[in-house]
Amino acid sequence: MRLARYIIRRLLLMIPVLIGISLIVFMLTRVAGDPAAAYINEKMTPAQIEQVRENYHLNDPIWTQYWYWLDGVVHGDWGWSRTAAMPVTSAIAYYLPATFELAVVATLITVTAGIWLGTRSAVKKDRPFDHGTRILSLIGVSLPVFLLGLLLLWVFYSQLDIFPDGGRVSESFIVANAVPEGLTGLYLVDSLLVGNLSLFSDVLWHLALPALTLSMAGLAVVLRIQRSSMLEVLGQDYVRTARAKGLDERAVINVHARRNALIPTTTVVGLVFGGLLGGAVLTESIFRWPGLGKWSASSIGRMDTASILGFCMLAAFIYVLVNLIVDVVYAYLDPRVRLG
Amino acid sequence: MPTASIEGNRETRPAKHRLDELKADLKPRMREWKRSWILMRRNWTAMAGLVMVGAIVLIALAAPLLAPPQGSRDPMEIPADLMFPKPPFQEGVPILGTGDNGIDIYYGIVWGARTTVATSLIVVLTAALIGLVLGAIAGYYGGKVDEALMRFTDIFLSMPALILAMAIAAILSRSLENMMLALIIVWWPGYARLIRGQVLSIRESSYVEAARAIGAKRNRILFRHIVPNSISPLIVSITLDLGAVALTAASLSYIGFGVQPGYAEWGRMISDGQDWFMSIVYYNGVAYTPWWVILFPGMMILMFAMGCSLIGDGLRDVLDPRSRR
Numbered sequence: 001m002r003l004a005r006y007i008i009r010r011l012l013l014m015i016p017v018l019i020g021i022s023l024i025v026f027m028l029t030r031v032a033g034d035p036a037a038a039y040i041n042e043k044m045t046p047a048q049i050e051q052v053r054e055n056y057h058l059n060d061p062i063w064t065q066y067w068y069w070l071d072g073v074v075h076g077d078w079g080w081s082r083t084a085a086m087p088v089t090s091a092i093a094y095y096l097p098a099t100f101e102l103a104v105v106a107t108l109i110t111v112t113a114g115i116w117l118g119t120r121s122a123v124k125k126d127r128p129f130d131h132g133t134r135i136l137s138l139i140g141v142s143l144p145v146f147l148l149g150l151l152l153l154w155v156f157y158s159q160l161d162i163f164p165d166g167g168r169v170s171e172s173f174i175v176a177n178a179v180p181e182g183l184t185g186l187y188l189v190d191s192l193l194v195g196n197l198s199l200f201s202d203v204l205w206h207l208a209l210p211a212l213t214l215s216m217a218g219l220a221v222v223l224r225i226q227r228s229s230m231l232e233v234l235g236q237d238y239v240r241t242a243r244a245k246g247l248d249e250r251a252v253i254n255v256h257a258r259r260n261a262l263i264p265t266t267t268v269v270g271l272v273f274g275g276l277l278g279g280a281v282l283t284e285s286i287f288r289w290p291g292l293g294k295w296s297a298s299s300i301g302r303m304d305t306a307s308i309l310g311f312c313m314l315a316a317f318i319y320v321l322v323n324l325i326v327d328v329v330y331a332y333l334d335p336r337v338r339l340g
Numbered sequence: 341m342p343t344a345s346i347e348g349n350r351e352t353r354p355a356k357h358r359l360d361e362l363k364a365d366l367k368p369r370m371r372e373w374k375r376s377w378i379l380m381r382r383n384w385t386a387m388a389g390l391v392m393v394g395a396i397v398l399i400a401l402a403a404p405l406l407a408p409p410q411g412s413r414d415p416m417e418i419p420a421d422l423m424f425p426k427p428p429f430q431e432g433v434p435i436l437g438t439g440d441n442g443i444d445i446y447y448g449i450v451w452g453a454r455t456t457v458a459t460s461l462i463v464v465l466t467a468a469l470i471g472l473v474l475g476a477i478a479g480y481y482g483g484k485v486d487e488a489l490m491r492f493t494d495i496f497l498s499m500p501a502l503i504l505a506m507a508i509a510a511i512l513s514r515s516l517e518n519m520m521l522a523l524i525i526v527w528w529p530g531y532a533r534l535i536r537g538q539v540l541s542i543r544e545s546s547y548v549e550a551a552r553a554i555g556a557k558r559n560r561i562l563f564r565h566i567v568p569n570s571i572s573p574l575i576v577s578i579t580l581d582l583g584a585v586a587l588t589a590a591s592l593s594y595i596g597f598g599v600q601p602g603y604a605e606w607g608r609m610i611s612d613g614q615d616w617f618m619s620i621v622y623y624n625g626v627a628y629t630p631w632w633v634i635l636f637p638g639m640m641i642l643m644f645a646m647g648c649s650l651i652g653d654g655l656r657d658v659l660d661p662r663s664r665r
Contacts, residue, residue: 020495025507032511142645144587144607146594147638150614158618158629165618278502282591286614296506300596305510312507316499323498 006331010324017320022073025313026066029305035065038079038306078313079306083299088310091295097185098168099284099291103276105188105207106214110272114219115265118226119258122234133223140220145279149213149286156209163209166288170202210287214279218272225268230261263334270319270326277315379658386654392647393582396640400453407450416451416604418443424621425613425630433623437632440612443602445636451604452637456644459516459589460582463523468578470524471531472567478532479539480562489536493529501526502588509597516605519598523585534577538570572659576652583648590641606637613637 029035039052053059057068072078076089084091121133156163164170168187173179178199180190188207191199233239234257242252284293292311299307380386399406409415421442428437428445436445478489496504508522542548543566551561590607592598599605601612613633620627 016491017494017498020491021499024495024499028507028511138646138649139642142583142587142642142649144590144594144638144641144645146591147610147634147641150610150617150634151638154617154629154631154634274500275502278500278506278591281502281506281595285595297595300506300510303510308510309507312499312503312510315503319500319503320498 003328003331007328010327014320014324018317021313021316021320022070023066025309025316026069028309029069030062030065032305032309038309039077040080073313078310081295081299081307081310082304083302083307084295088306091307092292092310092314095290095292095295098289099280099293101186101188102207102210102214102284102289102291103273103280105211106218106276107269107273109211109215110218110222111269113215114222115226115258115262117219118223118265119230119253119261121223121227122230122261123253125231130227133227137220137223140216140223143216144282145213145217146282146286148216149210149283152209152213153286164206166206166286168203168206168290169199170206173199173202210283210289213286214276214283217275217279221268221272221275222265226261226265229264230257233257233261236260263330266326266330266333270323273322274319277319376658380654383654383657385650386658389647389650389654392643393651396453396644396647397457399450400457403450403454407444407447416455418448418451418602418604418609420444420602425616425633426621426623427626427628427630428632428636430623436636437630439609439630439633440616441602443609443612445609445632448604448609449606449636449640452606452609452640455516455599455603455605456586456589456641459520459523460586460644463520463527463585463589464578464581467524467527467581468531468574470528471533472535472574474528475532475535476539476562476567476570479536480543480558480566486536489532493532496526496529497533501584502591505588505592506595506597509592514597514600516599516603519589519592522592522597523589526588527581527585530581531574531577534573535567535570538573539566542566542569576656576659579648579655580652583645583652586641586644586648606641609637610634 029038035058036049036052036056039056040049044052056072057064078088078092080086081088081091084094086094117133117136121130124130153165157165169179178196179187180194180196183190183193187203188200191197191203239252239257242256243249247256280291280293281297282293283289284291285297288294292314296308296311299305299311404415410419413419421438423438423442425440425442426433426438428435430437434444434446436449439445439448474489478486499507505519505522505526508525509519512518512522539562548561548565551565556564589598590605590610593605593607594611596611599608601608610633613630616630617634619629621630622628
């Protein structure tokens with residue numbers, strides 16, 4: 001099956017890229033002062049520190065060091081996070097669900113709102129709706145994420161008091177021990193699993209502002225691409241044919257035009273996700289969202305390079321993976337790609 | 341724009357011919373530039389963008405006049421009265437108010453314009469130059485050089501910009517120069533890819549073939565014919581990236597990289613002031629939420645990024661050969 005072969009080919013191509021990323025991160029760890037610092041915590045004696053150097057072969061030539069570092073990385077030893085007071089891999093596992101939840105909701109907003117607005121904007125070209133969305137798109141790409149977050153907080157929390165000012169759940173739930181532990185860590189899912197609907201709506205209420213903040217930049221980009229791609233499709237012959245056949249305009253747009261316009265948009269989604277990872281650092285700091293972004297932001301303040309580099313390496317891996325998935329989806333949607 | 345010229349060995353062409361060659365090149369090029377400008381003028385959003393960016397550049401250039409530095413202090417250090425924030429447009433308060441530690445917001449805006457414009461220009465132009473040279477060489481000579489460059493840029497491009505900038509800035513000592521260095525490292529691979537693609541497609545055109553046929557050397561073809569004709573997308577990219585770099589630099593300063601607190605940089609001013617943003621201060625008995633601490637620097641960042649975006653989009657439409665005749 002051609003699609004399977006395409007997938008395998010892309011997976012194999014991914015390996016040199018991942019190795020390249022690991023090389024860059026490894027070189028950064030060596031430049032950042034004493035490499036042993038990543039594996040030391042405050043309680044160690046000088047003899048223990050020397051033992052650490054032995055274990056990680058830090059006195060050996062650089063390529064030996066890389067080999068043992070890579071071996072450590074593959075087996076889950078990414079160093080010690082001073083910020084989280086636990087190994088970096090544990091910190092990642094601890095903070096990942098919160099960020100994953102936020103990222104998924106933000107991506108949903110970006111993709112659905114962006115595609116809908118872009119499609120509508122193309123259909124109503126040069127009318128007020130179109131002008132409005134184009135201004136929205138321009139502001140979305142030019143407004144810094146942190147500024148948007150602060151402004152949303154000020155309007156909706158400070159002034160209007162509609163949304164909370166941070167965190168994932170309200171104090172009352174934490175105090176009442178109502179927050180489920182040990183399930184998926186995604187509070188939206190967990191609350192449904194235990195059947196606590198008020199917790200579900202509380203989590204949703206807390207998610208609103210951070211997810212909106214995170215989604216805006218990506219929304220602006222998706223909106224633009226969808227609009228221009230839709231305009232191109234609407235000028236095609238097969239759309240004229242569909243209209244000539246007497247099809248309802250809504251059917252022409254939704255059934256024939258839009259799915260072909262989606263093809264360039266999917267390629268953009270991967271890039272948008274990369275922006276999401278960076279934006280999460282800023283958004284989580286502002287809304288006190290206990291996720292990977294806030295963890296890395298705190299690490300920056302404490303010069304905790306092990307945590308920062310661990311986060312960056314993880315983000316890069318996730319970005320590569322997401323782009324791979326997007327490419328496969330693109331190949332599925334557009335047969336010309338995998339046959340070419 | 342292909343132009344006719346006298347090829348052949350540099351040593352054998354007399355100086356007069358070289359000068360004639362230069363003049364023969366410039367006239368049609370300048371005609372095209374003039375046409376580009378006329379087309380741009382018709383695009384009012386691009387003109388609006390030009391006004392926005394132009395205003396900020398003017399402010400940056402005129403900083404010593406607009407906000408004279410006090411005494412022998414480093415002009416980039418914002419003067420502070422070390423008190424809580426005071427509201428703008430009041431008696432006895434600097435015109436745009438004061439922020440965290442009592443920094444003069446107006447001063448910060450004016451000198452911050454210098455920081456932003458300088459940072460964006462230096463980063464983008466350096467990255468573009470590096471990318472141009474490497475991409476042109478890789479695209480033209482092909483083979484192993486091209487393969488190596490492609491793998492190398494692949495790795496850099498597979499990491500999100502802010503994340504990679506964070507990683508590099510994290511290990512260097514905290515300074516504006518190091519932040520610029522991190523941003524240059526992040527941005528050059530994009531340009532290398534762009535130029536390489538352009539070179540690859542132009543390499544096969546008929547005028548390049550003609551130049552080869554009459555005996556022009558490879559370097560000459562590369563830098564005299566191919567590179568000038570790949571410039572258009574490069575210019576668009578540079579303009580758009582000026583805004584993108586400004587945003588990323590502001591984000592990095594906001595997180596805590598780059599400059600120290602109290603330095604005239606818009607992102608820093610926002611991060612220093614954000615705690616005040618959610619609280620209440622009193623001045624002359626009236627209660628305020630210090631919105632000016634965030635809004636003024638924020639507006640400037642927005643204006644610069646928006647302006648660059650509008651100009652870049654305008655340039656893209658203008659330089660598209662299909663819409664020029």
